[in-house]
Amino acid sequence: MTTWRATQKANRRAELMTSAARLFAERGFAAVSTGDLGDAVGMSGPALYRHFASKEALLCDLLVDASERLLEGGRGLTSSGGGPREVFDALIAFHLDFATSDANVIRVQDRELANLPADVNQRVRRLQREYVREWDRPLAALRPDLDDAERETRLLAAFGLLNSTPHSAAPSGERAGGILAGMARRALLDD
Template sequence: MDSERPGRRPANRRRQLVVLAADLFAQRGYQAVSIEDIASAAGITGPALYRHFQGKQDLLAQVLLTGQEVMDEAAEQALGGAGTPAERLDAVTLALAEQSVQRRGVSALWRWQARHLDETARNEVRQRGRKFITRWAGELTLVRPDLPAADAELLCMAALSVLGSVADHHASLPKRRFVALLHTLASAVCASSCVPAESGEATGFVAEPVIPATRREQILAAATELFVQRGYRAVSMEDIGAAAGIAGPSVYRHFASKADLLMAGCGRLADQLAVGASRALSGAGEPAAQLDRLIRSYVDVVMDHGELLHVYNRELAHLPERSRLESLRVQRAYVAQWVGLQSSLSPDASQSESRIAVHAALTIINDLSRSGRLRARPAIGAELTALAHTVLSAAQNFVRK
């Protein structure tokens, strides 16, 4: 194995390590990848890797920052071209769609793994992300001067969720078609008139937190919050007990293991989604009405149980194999209900096109509901529902062209 003696060290070794780490983190998850894994993939020793990075956390920071730089460069290059503000905005959206298809694994890291960074690196990633959104939103307000800055930023965040949604599924299309579909969906979001929604259309979701009534519920709530903050592997039963106000060993009176806690949380969310879907699909009406009810039910569940969804999306791999496979089956069956309705409304679309559109709509709801600032908007429920409709309708029109 290359010990990376000075005379043999490639000039682009640091960049190579960033690319290899990004691939491994995307495939296995940050916590499941070791420095030795990355070094082995690069054909060097672990100690040699430390000549370039302080550790795995530093490497993750560079992966995320490099990904942001690539997106920034693509956007700035598009903005530097000639044309009207509308043409430049369209060029930016197209450039970002191309990068999302080419680097779909990095999107997952940016959305789900930044919590593993130290505070300094995490703040830098966040600040760069905010700067990027502000820049994009500024271009949008040039095209739509009557749109308030806060609403323009929300629309650009939703469009970025559309682009980042490619990391949440494996559906694919020929590259040109894939890019064109994402471009269409993100552009439709930026052009949407559904933001701001009238405050009377739906209430905001700034409810008082519900205090768990039983010790079991307190423990489950504490575990869920810790899993969100630190990740499943970094949380111990002692941590959960302390957060719930009891001794660590007392947790075992209610849950047999940490995995049992994770299964309970996933099961709770799956039940909530199943009930909402059953009510949506059993009601009278055409597929369009059923899809509308399904979207609304999902928004309600996510806004009420957002932390459970956050854990479900990120920590499923830590369940025992049988439970993990069952959870995946339930998750896929739920998404298939959306895809089935979307396909019925767009019969000429391929299954992949319908799935890509559905995941884009779901990701908007998932991402924007995590922001405390956005949750405080007086009609956020109506806005999330309308944005989901915007994406799905744009996909239906895309196929008809």
């Protein structure tokens, strides 16, 4: 059973991660101080250290968490028992939803991934490769004519399209997301 205190600590940690994603996306990691992070959630900057070992640890947790959530969601969809097309459409919708609901995390990952410590960078990239493999299975079933290299190229291009949603969806909102999802689908399946 989770205690009230543990729940409050988990909630504060999640609040810090959400605020950090917003601030890092707006200003860049280096331009955000621990004081800025504390102010964003109504606590002192040094109180951050009750939840994270450092500002860098917060960034690491933010990006590892995002990659783990994507992989978990992708695995859930690919193991759902649906047909390849149904699974593929669900993966596109899932990723698009992630990119729009966690737009700040996408921006931070675009900008800060290379600045993570080597071990964390490798972990995030490993999780990303596993996520790509979840997409590759239904794509291979739908397009058996494509070799591994072409499927990977198409998948990475589709992720680029879907991940551009936070940068392109503001002027036209959901419409831009729908356009990008259609473009990703066509890039992957030629339909």
